[in-house]
Amino acid sequence: MVRLLLIAWLWLLPFGxxxxxxxxxxxxxxxxxxxxxxLTFTADGIVSGEPxxxxxxxxxxxxxxSQSNSFSMVNGVSSITTTWELRLYPRRTGTVPIPPIAFGADQSQALDLQVMDQPPPQVSTGGAPDILIELTAEPQQPYVQQQIVITQRMLHITPLQPQASLSHPEVEAGKGNIQQLGKTRNTTLxxxxxxxxVIERRYALTPQQSGTLTLGRTTFDGIVADKNSNEFDPFGLNGKRIRRFSEPLTLQVQGQPASYTGKQWLPANSITLNAHWQTPADKLKAGEPVTLTLAIVADGLAAEQLPKLDIQAPAGIKAYTDQPELRNDPGSNGIVGVRQEKWVVVAPYNGEYEFPGLSIDWWNTATGKQETTTLDPVKLVVTGGQATPAAANAPTAAEPAQAAPQTPQPVKNPDTPAASAGWFAWFSWDWYATALLIIWGVLSVGWLLWYFWKKSQTTLNKSAKTASMPPKVRKLDAKTAWQRLEQACQQNQPQAAHDALLQWLEVGLHLRPALLANFREQAPPVLLAEIDALNAVLYGRSSGGWRGAGLWQALQGFKLSTGQATVKTSELASLYPD
Structure with a gap:
């Protein structure tokens, strides 16, 4: 082992x-x-450290x-060469320095790289580049919150490999929202x-403030076929990788004109108002709900920018609305925003009513002028029920003089002038008011005593009756109450339906107290209209026959929307927010 280490040390000694x-x-x-x-670094010899x-x-x-090593021996002299290759993409134009790179104690020399904005023109093509990236805007000087159509085009002659990407434009300076319109299109130019x-994309840009707004460069990164390579490449990876950039796009955004007097700033190409009555307005039935659909269509505005429609229903008409439906459709000049609101309108009594019109002020970006879109008033003709009660037209407190002649006046007897004079001398309005107050107090106390006595007797009777009933009959369950409500609706029995509905509110929804007033606060507009129609029949406001199919259908929809038959009061309130 020692011999092998010694040989290795002697072998590497010339390199060191x-x-x-x-x-x-x-x-x-x-x-x-x-x-x-x-960028290639070549080291002749062994470096003292990693680069x-x-x-x-x-x-x-x-x-x-990448890194490669080569070893050679010439005339008994050995040498080793190490090469490092780096593929670099410059991040800016101009003279970019390449600093010395440290390899332990050794280092390379410094270099300067000249980076141009675009590749040099080719004489054979008349100076036109093979690949171009460009951004355009229409209009060039928009108003704040006006929709701008941004067009991004990539023009290329050299075939592209599938491994390519083109970045989306982004707001670099200023404030605005941008989103793509439709899909990418391929064409020729x-x-x-x-x-x-040509590869073309279109975007909708909405500036949120006036001043300068700048879209940064968009980048193409891909591989083009290399004409100098003769190798077969089934995966398209041996081509030439390139990156190209568009120029930044700067826009000057104008503020809202001082001459505009509308409540809400709405710059658009066009705005229209539409209305549709489910039943013709001159053929409405008393107590029957009808759906009115209102829609704002704005070419050049998103649906989220459109205002809420405020309807002031005339006296005697009830109108309810739900959450609006917002929709953004692609148009020829950008986004077409649609705001649709559905209103449930109910007229309890016969008569003719003037349903008010609507108007919206907006700024025409094509003409540079303020315009107003209107919806004309509609005349409602309601039949099939009772006339408006006289109490609805009763005089207000500001008209007491008309009621005075209807009060009976005492008749003087000419035969007894002394008695008449004595009576009127004793009588005064103060005494009269005091007497009425005393009588009202006595009657109130008596009524309260009778009410509590009656209530105690009723409680005792119910307790005795409940104790004598079988266990399964003592309390009505939710299923039985729901079946009774269905039967009453199918048989068009208003009083039975009213009683069954109260029972279901108590045992099915656990409302305390089980009153229609509490339930109305949580019911959707369609169900509210059916309850009003039921009350109109029960309390004599409608002479027409009652049909329970509408109430039953509305209750089924309400029950399905809650997801269960038993719903707490707080949960019901969250299903239909104001």
């Missing part, structure tokens, strides 16, 4: 006696930004690294006498 000379060289200089350059390439990472991306293959 040589000082390692390290030379650095580039395969080409200058180079285009995005193209690789190969440290970290200083190169400041100005270069290191994408490949003639430029500078050359027929290019």
């Amino acid at each position: 006696a040589q000082a390692a000379a390290i030379m650095a060289q580039l395969d080409r200089n200058p180079v285009a930004l995005g193209d690789p350059v190969v 440290d390439f970290s200083p190169l990472e400041q100005d270069f991306d290191i994408r490949g690294r 003639m430029r500078n006498g050359r027929n290019y293959q």
